[in-house]
Amino acid sequence: MSSLDKETVRRIAYLSRINVSEEGLSELAGDLTRILDFVEELQEVDVEGCDPLTSVADLTLPLRKDEVTDGNIQQKVLSNAPMTDAGCFVVPKVVE
Amino acid sequence: MTDLTNLTLAEARDGLAKGDYTSVELTEAHLKSMEAHRNLNAYITETPEKAIEMAKASDAKRAKGEAGKMEGLPIAIKDLFCTEGVQTTAASHILEGFKPEYESTVTRNLFDNGAVMLGKANLDEFAMGSSNTSSYYGNVINPWKGKDGKDLVPGGSSGGSAAAVAANMALAATGTDTGGSIRQPASYCGIVGLKPTYGRCSRWGIVAFASSLDQAGPMTKTVRDAAIMLGSMAGHDAKDSTSAPMAVPDFEAALTGDIRGMKIGIPKEYRVDGMPEEISKLWDDGVAMLRYAGAEVVDVSLPHTKYALGTYYIVAPAEASSNLARYDGLRYGQRVMDEGDSLDDMYMKSRAAGFGKEVQRRIMIGTYVLSAGYYDAYYNKALKVRRRIYEDFANAFGSVDTILAPTAPSAAFAIGENEGDPVKMYLNDVFTVPASLAGLPGLSLPTGLSSEGLPLGLQLIGKPFDEETVLRVGGVLESAANFTAKPSGLEG
Numbered sequence: 001m002s003s004l005d006k007e008t009v010r011r012i013a014y015l016s017r018i019n020v021s022e023e024g025l026s027e028l029a030g031d032l033t034r035i036l037d038f039v040e041e042l043q044e045v046d047v048e049g050c051d052p053l054t055s056v057a058d059l060t061l062p063l064r065k066d067e068v069t070d071g072n073i074q075q076k077v078l079s080n081a082p083m084t085d086a087g088c089f090v091v092p093k094v095v096e
Numbered sequence: 097m098t099d100l101t102n103l104t105l106a107e108a109r110d111g112l113a114k115g116d117y118t119s120v121e122l123t124e125a126h127l128k129s130m131e132a133h134r135n136l137n138a139y140i141t142e143t144p145e146k147a148i149e150m151a152k153a154s155d156a157k158r159a160k161g162e163a164g165k166m167e168g169l170p171i172a173i174k175d176l177f178c179t180e181g182v183q184t185t186a187a188s189h190i191l192e193g194f195k196p197e198y199e200s201t202v203t204r205n206l207f208d209n210g211a212v213m214l215g216k217a218n219l220d221e222f223a224m225g226s227s228n229t230s231s232y233y234g235n236v237i238n239p240w241k242g243k244d245g246k247d248l249v250p251g252g253s254s255g256g257s258a259a260a261v262a263a264n265m266a267l268a269a270t271g272t273d274t275g276g277s278i279r280q281p282a283s284y285c286g287i288v289g290l291k292p293t294y295g296r297c298s299r300w301g302i303v304a305f306a307s308s309l310d311q312a313g314p315m316t317k318t319v320r321d322a323a324i325m326l327g328s329m330a331g332h333d334a335k336d337s338t339s340a341p342m343a344v345p346d347f348e349a350a351l352t353g354d355i356r357g358m359k360i361g362i363p364k365e366y367r368v369d370g371m372p373e374e375i376s377k378l379w380d381d382g383v384a385m386l387r388y389a390g391a392e393v394v395d396v397s398l399p400h401t402k403y404a405l406g407t408y409y410i411v412a413p414a415e416a417s418s419n420l421a422r423y424d425g426l427r428y429g430q431r432v433m434d435e436g437d438s439l440d441d442m443y444m445k446s447r448a449a450g451f452g453k454e455v456q457r458r459i460m461i462g463t464y465v466l467s468a469g470y471y472d473a474y475y476n477k478a479l480k481v482r483r484r485i486y487e488d489f490a491n492a493f494g495s496v497d498t499i500l501a502p503t504a505p506s507a508a509f510a511i512g513e514n515e516g517d518p519v520k521m522y523l524n525d526v527f528t529v530p531a532s533l534a535g536l537p538g539l540s541l542p543t544g545l546s547s548e549g550l551p552l553g554l555q556l557i558g559k560p561f562d563e564e565t566v567l568r569v570g571g572v573l574e575s576a577a578n579f580t581a582k583p584s585g586l587e588g
Binding site for chain 1: 194195196197198295308334337338340341400402403406409410417421426427428429430431433437438439440441442443445447451456457459460461463464467473474476477478479480482483484486517518519533535560
């Protein structure tokens with residue numbers, strides 16, 4: 001079930017938002033197939049009646065008051081941005 | 097005066113308290129050592145000015161009688177911890193130049209307790225790797241050398257931290273462990289590494305890799321040093337909802353040296369086919385030492401051990417693909433964009449240029465196992481197997497106090513070896529990944545040398561939040577093994 005073709009890798013690369021060249025797609029298809037083959041052995045484990053373990057932290061998520069505890073740090077928030085203007089992040093045009 | 101960089105953390109702490117030297121002197125000695133061993137590439141960013149400034153402040157604090165637990169002790173910080181105003185890269189090109197506006201909780205705790213930062217230690221990119229060969233800032237070289245003199249990997253992902261401690265370029269270092277990233281490099285570099293229980297240290301401000309597994313811990317020269325440093329790093333933090341609201345015990349007080357009557361579990365499934373003779377012997381020797389010290393050795397079974405790596409290489413990439421979605425070229429980090437590019441073009445170009453090969457592979461594997469049609473077959477299945485692995489440990493700990501096993505299946509290998517096949521590299525984590533999946537504390541300490549004269553480590557795995565037992569048994573094993581060898585590659 002796990003041999004990946006170039007088209008599947010192209011789709012995964014797009015979902016991951018990573019540009020991959022044509023040659024890169026073939027190489028990745030090989031690498032990803034190797035990894036999927038490796039994890040294939042999990043299929044033989046009997047997990048009947050077993051709940052997925054999403055966290056080992058045996059905690060109920062704590063609640064806090066819904067109130068503002070932080071803010072007014074516009075300069076700090078923007079300080080590492082590649083491009084800013086008038087206190088905003090600048091993105092390429094998304095609406096025609 | 098003896099070379100101050102030969103001191104352990106505990107010795108330096110006591111020497112500072114007695115006034116034998118100042119933090120400035122201690123820090124200067126380490127800065128000199130860093131300069132002398134720059135060829136090892138253990139640091140991505142050295143912060144000598146900040147170090148001296150912190151050391152001066154520490155000496156002034158001590159003069160006022162306000163010494164903290166780590167007062168005046170110079171350490172390296174893995175470059176995965178956000179440090180305010182100091183470049184934090186996660187060894188990735190995509191974060192080159194990123195200067196956090198805030199301090200991670202763990203480094204905040206250490207600095208509040210008086211620790212001095214020498215610099216930011218190298219690592220595998222985004223902590224993904226077992227050899228420190230995936231850093232954008234170059235390979236770290238292990239200070240130890242084999243008989244043929246080739247450059248060896250320090251292990252990973254906390255390879256810079258391990259090399260810095262082993263080469264006396266820091267009294268200790270912070271590491272992080274997701275599947276073995278503290279313990280395996282500790283073993284390869286002949287030092288002590290402790291991955292605490294998941295939840296013991298806050299993850300806030302640590303660049304996230306796999307959030308259900310990531311945990312910070314100390315990398316030190318001795319077990320006592322690990323106890324001291326963990327006591328400073330740990331503690332509940334409201335900013336990390338998975339950090340445990342528990343008091344931090346006095347870990348150093350756990351080092352009683354007495355393990356009489358304690359039960360040590362030996363998991364038979366870890367004796368894998370093809371285990372090298374010297375690893376097998378190292379393990380047997382460790383068992384004999386603990387028995388001689390009065391512990392009872394008990395066979396235990398962890399039947400799902402063989403599925404741990406497969407589980408890990410689904411769960412960790414899945415979480416990584418989600419965590420690393422934040423590197424979008426907008427809010428921080430590298431942006432690659434040409435005239436007329438769409439938002440998607442910019443995302444795709446920035447991420448292609450910013451992420452290295454292994455990181456791209458893991459993001460894509462993670463994206464695939466979470467994608468429609470494959471979620472149940474891969475991701476959900478892995479989470480169920482993860483529960484089986486968790487239950488294995490819970491069952492074993494019904495009859496033993498701690499578990500003893502090798503840390504890694506080999507000694508450090510040559511740079512370039514195990515490249516080209518991602519799966520072969522993953523096999524280095526075979527003994528460390530199970531405890532990570534179960535969230536358990538694991539301590540690696542050096543107990544012997546390979547036929548090549550390279551350090552080999554054993555690992556103690558404990559019950560949740562029972563670092564004290566792991567440290568106590570580790571202390572006894574450390575005394576019995578009396579590992580005194582030093583890296584041969586340090587001269588010149």
